[in-house]
Amino acid sequence: MYETLEIERVGGVATVWMNRPDVHNAFNARVIADLTAACKALDEDVSVRAVVLAGRGKSFSAGADLNWMKAAGAASESENFADAMRLAGMLRTLAEMSKPTIARVHGAALGGGMGLASACDICVASEKAVFATSEVKFGIIPSAISPYVIRAIGERQAYRYFQTAERISGQRAVEIGLAHEVVAADALDAKVAEIIDALLQGGPLSQAAAKDLIRNVANRPIDDSVVEDTARRISQLRATPEAREGLDAFLAKRPAAWVPESGPQ
Template structure:
């Protein structure tokens, strides 16, 4: 895969998508959105890839929307803005629904849509210099397209504050409210991402995808007979897979499971 705004780095079964516009702090425009959507599609169907990391080259993860893109949007019609927003929404949905684990590797600024990108990944690790904001209200707009992912990460109470105040907050606050799972020194960021990626590679890939589907299906629902039946059905179905049989066999035979060889 060859892109103008991205760099794809592969190390074994781990693929890192680097947003590669450091001169504009990896701010995104129409091209980066389209290329990120295409990269996610390609990596999702690549059986050799088990874990996808999203990062930004240079000092910052992503400063959000490119200023030229924002200026064009301000001068565009509602219909043109709708088409633009639909493309952005489709890219975020593809990233969030990837069939393999995704990790956001965040340093420096992750503002506006940059916060949305971090939230759309399954998990996020931030350097201690990272800062976040849903800054749209400062421009008289709302963080609508990123809202499902940010709400999923931080919940409605924190979203009510940050969607309306547009305050910038640091890595420690991001961890406290659930936006990132771990904060480390900047020079330890790659090592921390690597450790998490290795932990993910030790687990069954089909089980990981089934776990993502389980969370999507069960999250937020009332615990009743229907939920009990659905969870019972899902574990029974998973136990019957070849991957589960291999996992149990490897455990009892005290050997690594087959998927760790990939």
């Protein structure tokens, strides 16, 4: 279905493999279009419980394809704006998926690749992973990825790394909030599977509501409108079939209906 991606499905988990290993899974217009379409399709698929984003070959994603960047340099400002909007739209589509998303970062995640890792809900990195916002080395800025990277690492760290373009190790990525876990290369898939097992225990509608809650509460002052909003959200969810099933399952000491029959995968 996608020229630059491979989609693997195991149970309720879809793994989206960026599949341009010869160019380290760098972005071009086709990759951006494919990722946008894949995220939309998987988000609408009720059989999908979680999405893992990964890269074939040595790298997770090395950012923008150099040939694509050269073409953009020769294009008009309006054409550049249209290109940038498509990239920004892809990142937003990934970041706003209702399903849990995990970035599986085994190698380089540079520029836009670091943006993809930041846009996912959860990032698991190998000890061999390396991140960077390398754009200033090319005379540009990490503009489209900035909302997601700053959300992950905060303004203070962004002031450093947006300007220095320093390489960030997997361990350093955990320290600054970019990655949730860093593990040995041969333990990467096991750690991703462990997190997926935990995700599959939660109710899908409540997980989507939890993501929306974070987006609406983060970085807002705790005023009357926030307090009222949070009260309304929980009162609405308590009356749903999913909430009733969750409580019934807990009291009966049985798995909830949404938990895979085989238990943790």
